[in-house]
Amino acid sequence: MASKNTSSYRVDAAEHRRAETRDERPSFRQFNLADAEASLSFGAAAGRFTAMNILIAMVRRLDPSLASWLVALSGGRMSSLFARLMRLRRVAGAMLARDLTPPPPVKLQVETTDVCNLRCVHCKRDKLDEMNTLTMPLESFARVVSDVAPLYVNMAGFGEPLIDRTMISKLALLHRRGIRTSFPTNGTYIRRLKREGLAVELPDVLQLSIDGATKESFEAIRKLGDFDKIIDNYRAICALRAEGKTRRGTVIRVLCALQRGNLHDYRAMYRLIGSLRGIDSFGLVPVSFGGANAAQMPAPEEVLALHRELDVAIAEAQEKAEKDFYRQWRDVSAQWLEPKNANGRNPEPSRAPCTVPWFSAYIDAKKRVYPCCYLTGSQHVMGTLGEDGGGFGEIWTGARYRAFRAEMISARPALAGCRTCPRNDARVLSTLEKLRPLLPRAKS
Numbered sequence: 170m171a172s173k174n175t176s177s178y179r180v181d182a183a184e185h186r187r188a189e190t191r192d193e194r195p196s197f198r199q200f201n202l203a204d205a206e207a208s209l210s211f212g213a214a215a216g217r218f219t220a221m222n223i224l225i226a227m228v229r230r231l232d233p234s235l236a237s238w239l240v241a242l243s244g245g246r247m248s249s250l251f252a253r254l255m256r257l258r259r260v261a262g263a264m265l266a267r268d269l270t271p272p273p274p275v276k277l278q279v280e281t282t283d284v285c286n287l288r289c290v291h292c293k294r295d296k297l298d299e300m301n302t303l304t305m306p307l308e309s310f311a312r313v314v315s316d317v318a319p320l321y322v323n324m325a326g327f328g329e330p331l332i333d334r335t336m337i338s339k340l341a342l343l344h345r346r347g348i349r350t351s352f353p354t355n356g357t358y359i360r361r362l363k364r365e366g367l368a369v370e371l372p373d374v375l376q377l378s379i380d381g382a383t384k385e386s387f388e389a390i391r392k393l394g395d396f397d398k399i400i401d402n403y404r405a406i407c408a409l410r411a412e413g414k415t416r417r418g419t420v421i422r423v424l425c426a427l428q429r430g431n432l433h434d435y436r437a438m439y440r441l442i443g444s445l446r447g448i449d450s451f452g453l454v455p456v457s458f459g460g461a462n463a464a465q466m467p468a469p470e471e472v473l474a475l476h477r478e479l480d481v482a483i484a485e486a487q488e489k490a491e492k493d494f495y496r497q498w499r500d501v502s503a504q505w506l507e508p509k510n511a512n513g514r515n516p517e518p519s520r521a522p523c524t525v526p527w528f529s530a531y532i533d534a535k536k537r538v539y540p541c542c543y544l545t546g547s548q549h550v551m552g553t554l555g556e557d558g559g560g561f562g563e564i565w566t567g568a569r570y571r572a573f574r575a576e577m578i579s580a581r582p583a584l585a586g587c588r589t590c591p592r593n594d595a596r597v598l599s600t601l602e603k604l605r606p607l608l609p610r611a612k613s
């Protein structure tokens with residue numbers, strides 16, 4: 170999914186309110202946390218005068234991103250903070266020790282349905298087997314959540330989450346347990362779900378996909394999508410939040426997968442995002458070769474022509490926010506000019522460490538467990554929930570997962586998918602190294 174190389178802007182909520190009264194465009198601010206996963210809000214309980222919120226407010230003054238993690242960790246409750254810190258300490262200890270049987274993951278990504286109503290040209294779902302078959306039953310979902318007890322669940326895969334008629338019950342189940350939630354949507358079913366109570370169970374991060382800022386480009390990319398209807402739906406959910414009718418403390422962000430068909434939408438996108446009023450951040454991600462057809466990747470000369478246009482747009486823009494928006498468009502598209510990312514060519518094999526298989530897992534709608542959502546080939550299936558009596562724990566500590574982790578440590582370039590993935594957790598591990606005295610000792 171689209172979280173590699175994502176860059177984002179933040180639209181300040183107070184600025185929004187001022188802009189609404191002045192009928193002006195809101196200003197975009199650089200958003201420091203790198204991706205949707207990290208764009209955590211300040212808690213479901215935000216605004217109430219509790220010990221937890223006072224602590225969060227104090228930490229927030231020191232470091233906003235640390236405060237976000239504190240909220241994610243505590244689920245907004247002081248009582249769970251200590252237990253969760255201890256849990257994270259064990260996971261961090263296992264990551265540092267490169268333990269092949271780490272404690273259960275703190276994050277899950279779950280494809281709650283593999284059914285989708287659209288056929289986007291850049292999406293890899295048509296390359297996956299047996300799609301459009303299944304929505305994960307609520308009972309199976311509840312069982313895995315109860316087995317793993319994650320701190321954060323992202324309900325994202327290669328289907329449309331809001332097609333799932335049990336989505337609101339799934340969200341309610343997670344929220345009752347103080348688990349952070351997020352999912353992306355193509356927006357088609359927001360109105361239907363709104364009637365069924367989506368607003369009160371809105372996830373902590375709701376990601377609205379907009380891969381085209383005009384009817385023409387949007388509908389050419391998001392095949393079978395209706396631009397006017399979807400943008401209306403987005404306006405409706407943003408309006409509900411502005412009226413204070415949604416779950417407290419939620420973040421609404423837009424994600425655009427940049428590609429040949431929307432390369433020149435920068436002005437239209439800036440206007441569209443501004444007109445939505447209530448968007449917290451805007452992320453732009455270049456379509457990844459693994460998912461997109463080669464036809465969606467712009468050639469270097471197209472990118473250079475775009476940059477000439479963007480230079481003019483940046484020079485002409487009156488507001489800093491607009492200049493920054495176009496600069497970001499330039500930076501993201503510039504990644505296609507790097508020889509290692511050029512159309513059709515794979516990057517050099519990476520030997521950098523990746524800690525994902527120590528703290529997170531991806532489960533598809535057929536209950537197959539994978540190390541992450543970039544690895545969806547049958548060779549990457551670590552096990553299937555419920556098969557041979559296997560629960561998550563057996564799969565997580567089973568022979569296949571252990572072998573995968575061992576290979577990640579010693580021979581990442583030999584791992585298909587991982588060899589070309591940009592993930593590099595060298596900094597994470599060096600930070601953990603400094604914390605070593607606080608972490609549990611490695612198993613002998």
Ligand SMILES: C[S@@+](CC[C@H](N)C(=O)[O-])C[C@H]1O[C@@H](n2cnc3c(N)ncnc32)[C@H](O)[C@@H]1O
Nearest residue numbers: 171292328329353354355378426456457460461
């Ligand atoms: C795979 S979709 C699943 C959720 C939902 N159906 C939707 O479209 O939002 C999640 C996000 O991934 C993006 N995406 C799909 N294929 C991609 C690719 N090859 N490269 C980058 N992003 C991609 C989509 O545009 C969408 O914003």
Ligand code: SF4
Nearest residue numbers: 285287289292327355
């Ligand atoms: S709506 Fe989402 S899952 Fe469906 S085809 Fe488009 S990107 Fe893929």
Ligand code: SF4
Nearest residue numbers: 523541543587590592
């Ligand atoms: S290196 Fe492999 S496991 Fe790690 S994020 Fe990339 S594809 Fe996933």
